Amino acid sequence: MLSDAEIEAILISLRVAGVAVAWILLPGIAVAWLMARHEFRGKALLDGLLHLPLVLPPVVVGYLLLMSLGSRGLLGTWLNEWWGVRLPFTWQGAAVAGGVMAFPLLVRALRLSLEAVDPRLEAAASTLGAGRWRVFATITLPLTLPGLLTGSVLAFARALSEFGATITFASNIPGETRTLPLALYSLIQTPGGEAAAARLCALSVVIAMISLVASEWLARRARARLQGRDA
Amino acid sequence: MNHDNGLILEVSHRLGAFSLEADLTLPGRGVTALFGASGSGKTSLLRLIAGLDRPDRGRIELDGEPLVDTATRHFVPAHRRRLGVVFQEARLFPHYRVRGNLAYAMPAHMASRFEAVVGLLGIDHLLARYPATLSGGEARRVAIGRALLSDPCLLLMDEPLTGLDGARKRELLRYIQRLADEVDIPIVYVSHEPAELVEVADTLILMEQGRVRAQGKLDALMERCDLTDALGGFDAAMPLEASVQAHDGAYGLTRLGLDDGQVLIVPGMTASLGQRVRLRVPVREVALARAPSAELSYRNQLVTVIEQAWVPPGDAATMELRLRLGSQMLGARLTRKSYDELGLVVGQEVTALVRTVAFSSRDV
Numbered sequence: 027m028l029s030d031a032e033i034e035a036i037l038i039s040l041r042v043a044g045v046a047v048a049w050i051l052l053p054g055i056a057v058a059w060l061m062a063r064h065e066f067r068g069k070a071l072l073d074g075l076l077h078l079p080l081v082l083p084p085v086v087v088g089y090l091l092l093m094s095l096g097s098r099g100l101l102g103t104w105l106n107e108w109w110g111v112r113l114p115f116t117w118q119g120a121a122v123a124g125g126v127m128a129f130p131l132l133v134r135a136l137r138l139s140l141e142a143v144d145p146r147l148e149a150a151a152s153t154l155g156a157g158r159w160r161v162f163a164t165i166t167l168p169l170t171l172p173g174l175l176t177g178s179v180l181a182f183a184r185a186l187s188e189f190g191a192t193i194t195f196a197s198n199i200p201g202e203t204r205t206l207p208l209a210l211y212s213l214i215q216t217p218g219g220e221a222a223a224a225r226l227c228a229l230s231v232v233i234a235m236i237s238l239v240a241s242e243w244l245a246r247r248a249r250a251r252l253q254g255r256d257a
Numbered sequence: 258m259n260h261d262n263g264l265i266l267e268v269s270h271r272l273g274a275f276s277l278e279a280d281l282t283l284p285g286r287g288v289t290a291l292f293g294a295s296g297s298g299k300t301s302l303l304r305l306i307a308g309l310d311r312p313d314r315g316r317i318e319l320d321g322e323p324l325v326d327t328a329t330r331h332f333v334p335a336h337r338r339r340l341g342v343v344f345q346e347a348r349l350f351p352h353y354r355v356r357g358n359l360a361y362a363m364p365a366h367m368a369s370r371f372e373a374v375v376g377l378l379g380i381d382h383l384l385a386r387y388p389a390t391l392s393g394g395e396a397r398r399v400a401i402g403r404a405l406l407s408d409p410c411l412l413l414m415d416e417p418l419t420g421l422d423g424a425r426k427r428e429l430l431r432y433i434q435r436l437a438d439e440v441d442i443p444i445v446y447v448s449h450e451p452a453e454l455v456e457v458a459d460t461l462i463l464m465e466q467g468r469v470r471a472q473g474k475l476d477a478l479m480e481r482c483d484l485t486d487a488l489g490g491f492d493a494a495m496p497l498e499a500s501v502q503a504h505d506g507a508y509g510l511t512r513l514g515l516d517d518g519q520v521l522i523v524p525g526m527t528a529s530l531g532q533r534v535r536l537r538v539p540v541r542e543v544a545l546a547r548a549p550s551a552e553l554s555y556r557n558q559l560v561t562v563i564e565q566a567w568v569p570p571g572d573a574a575t576m577e578l579r580l581r582l583g584s585q586m587l588g589a590r591l592t593r594k595s596y597d598e599l600g601l602v603v604g605q606e607v608t609a610l611v612r613t614v615a616f617s618s619r620d621v
Contacts (some may be wrong), residue, residue: 085423150348152335154362154407161336164361168352251387252352 032226034201035209036233039186042117042205045125046185047178048130054177057165058136080130088194091123095195113195120196120203124185132181139173140166171248180239183234206230260428263443264411268305268315268325275303277467285320288437288457290475292488293464299447302464303413306343306445308335320410325473341404343414347396355399356384363594371406377439378402378432394425398432418453430456455479455494455537462532462538463487464488480586485569485577490620494539495588497521503526515559517583522556529610540588542615545578546608547599555610561587563603568593580609 050154060066061073079087095102095113105111113119143166151161167174189207196203198212210226213219263285270277277298279301283289291299304310307318308324311362316326319340324333349358359380363371375381378398388396399418403555404412417433418426434457437444448450454461454475461478463471470487470511471478478484479495499513499521509525513534528534549558561580580587601607 133353143389146344146346146348147350149309149335150344151340151361153338153340155336155339155360157334165350166485193414242527 028229028251029222031200031209032222032229034227035204035206036229038117038120038201038203039205039207039233042102042120042124042192042203043182043188045118045121046188047132047182048127049111049121050125050129050181051178054129054132054136054181055174058133058140059162059166059248061133062137062140077130077220078132079127084127084188084190085194087122087126088191090197091119091126091191095119095122103166115197115199115203117196117203120188120192120205123186123191123195124188125181127191128181128184131184132177135180136170139170139177143169148196169252172245175241175245176249179237182237185232186237206233262318262320263583264306264320264445265318266302266306266315268302268312268317270301270305270310270312272301272310275301275449275467277305279464279469279470280594281462282474283445283462284443284460285547286441286443287415287459288446289462290454291445291447291462292454293456294449294469296466297449297464299449299464301445301467303342307413308333308338308341330476338564339408339410339578341409341412343397343400343412343417345402345416345419347388347393347400349391349396351388351397353388354384355380355386355388358388358399358403359384359406360405360524364408367406367408372400374405377435393421393423394429394514396532397421397429400438401432405436405442409442412442412483413447414444415447416449417446418448418450418469421531428441433457451488452537453492454488457497476586479588480579484564485588494537494589495586495587497533497536497538497582497587499536501526501530501534503530515583516585519559519582521559521611522601522613524613538587538611539615540577540590542611543580543587543589544610544612545589545591545595545601546610549608553610554612556613557609557610557611559587559609561607561609563601564599566603580607582609 057076061069092114093099093206095105097103097106097112097114102113113122119200147169148161148165151165156164187207188205189211192203192205193208198204198208204212206226206229210223210230213226264283266279266281268277268279273596275298281301291302301310305312310311310379311332312325314326314327316328317324323331324338325331350361353361359371359375375384378401378512380395380398380402383391383395383399388399391399391586401417412434418429421429430453437457446456461475462469463474463478463484465487470479471484476496479488480491485493499515501511502514503512504525505512511523511526513521513523517523523536526534544555549560559582561582563578564586565579567577569575569601572593575592576591578591580589589609
């Protein structure tokens with residue numbers, strides 16, 4: 027039903043988006059927590075920086091990634107020399123690009139739901155002998171779960187649809203970095219590829235719908251539990 | 258552990274325009290009421306004790322162990338203080354069932370007490386429920402249980418009856434009284450309701466505008482005429498202790514003996530014969546007569562001596578009286594007109610009339 031190239035593109039897309047979400051999850055929680063619960067100098071600046079990937083042209087983000095993580099970039103050199111890791115033109119690089127683009131969406135969703143957690147519950151937990159980490163793990167994080175789920179799905183969808191930064195930083199290599207949008211782009215560039223392009227387009231819609239419905243279902247379950255209803 | 262050291266506080270703390278100065282020693286047993294109008298600083302004081310705020314200056318010590326000392330920059334954070342706090346709004350964790358809430362802070366050695374605490378608070382049937390499905394009174398009881406099961410050295414309760422309707426209030430108050438009697442943990446009870454005071458407290462700390470106006474044994478403070486207004490004015494009540502002499506099943510009444518040999522008839526109690534009970538006698542429920550009379554409906558006609566009489570400031574129509582009854586004291590409030598027309602004077606013997614239905618009681 028699906029051609030090998032299509033299956034390959036789907037698998038690469040899922041892998042790239044999955045890894046993208048996975049690597050930004052912890053930093054996302056940390057940054058969202060920082061922004062939601064702390065006042066510090068330069069907070070507005072950090073807030074601006076966080077939103078940058080949303081407002082910059084993705085190609086610019088890809089270019090900046092190439093400059094910093096590329097073989098001649100500062101971070102890139104360090105990664106290569108100390109860890110033997112090369113990011114440009116690899117699927118891992120595509121995951122980095124996707125993650126960077128998805129980061130603001132994740133942080134935003136997390137921050138909103140962290141701000142909605144009643145600090146009085148955390149205070150109550152601390153009077154019950156729970157230290158900072160235990161309060162976070164048993165009260166704050168579970169109460170943030172619906173936001174975490176929605177944020178992750180948003181980020182996943184964003185990483186899945188990533189095009190500009192990916193093609194700039196990781197290029198469009200079949201079997202390595204050719205995700206669904208890149209495959210679709212390639213097909214549009216190819217004479218006679220319209221039918222195949224339409225199939226990929228339909229596939230993208232299906233994957234996006236599945237992830238949206240799944241996240242809505244999960245978030246509803248989580249919310250029901252938080253409001254004390256048996257889901 | 259030496260409970261008798263209690264809690265020592267010497268703190269000053271500023272919150273915007275409000276300043277709190279307190280120099281207090283709370284006993285290491287029994288119920289201490291932290292009493293005052295809203296804005297008097299009692300909740301701020303509770304937050305300092307719980308470790309939720311740091312005082313600007315001063316020290317706090319529990320059972321001889323320093324919790325805060327700003328001079329040495331010593332501060333034990335809230336989670337290391339082993340204090341159980343019951344907040345006004347219960348603050349149950351919505352994502353845990355009742356059982357999970359109760360077990361949240363329960364150390365292993367308290368597991369054997371779980372059933373007893375749950376039974377004491379009457380929450381056995383709620384264990385599998387989520388907090389959102391509980392009524393206000395049930396949620397407070399679970400919150401009390403959760404604090405108790407954390408094995409605290411001290412239980413802090415911040416107006417636990419707020420927002421409950423009359424019947425629920427009485428019910429929860431009964432649970433708290435049972436708790437105070439059966440659990441050997443000192444309790445600090447924050448309240449602005451004079452009625453609650455007499456029901457639960459042994460010791461009283463009266464707060465006013467961020468200062469401690471008075472502290473001491475409840476009965477001693479209730480006798481002080483300068484505190485009447487602060488301690489409830491017309492709604493004030495005096496504590497009275499007595500022991501159960503007999504139950505009258507036919508009429509549903511209980512006969513109590515006072516320490517001077519006089520007898521009191523009150524609504525039927527469950528306490529066993531010989532048991533000491535504490536009653537709350539609202540000042541406004543006490544009427545006076547020059548002599549006992551069989552022609553009145555009052556079942557309780559107590560011979561007392563007028564110990565003090567004064568006109569409360571700002572209320573020239575009223576006369577406030579303290580009546581000696583053996584070693585105890587009753588309060589009464591009447592118009593200055595009837596005081597004069599009856600020809601009453603301090604030192605005179607009068608009969609205090611109290612209707613049986615005026616009593617509410619607490620097993621001591």
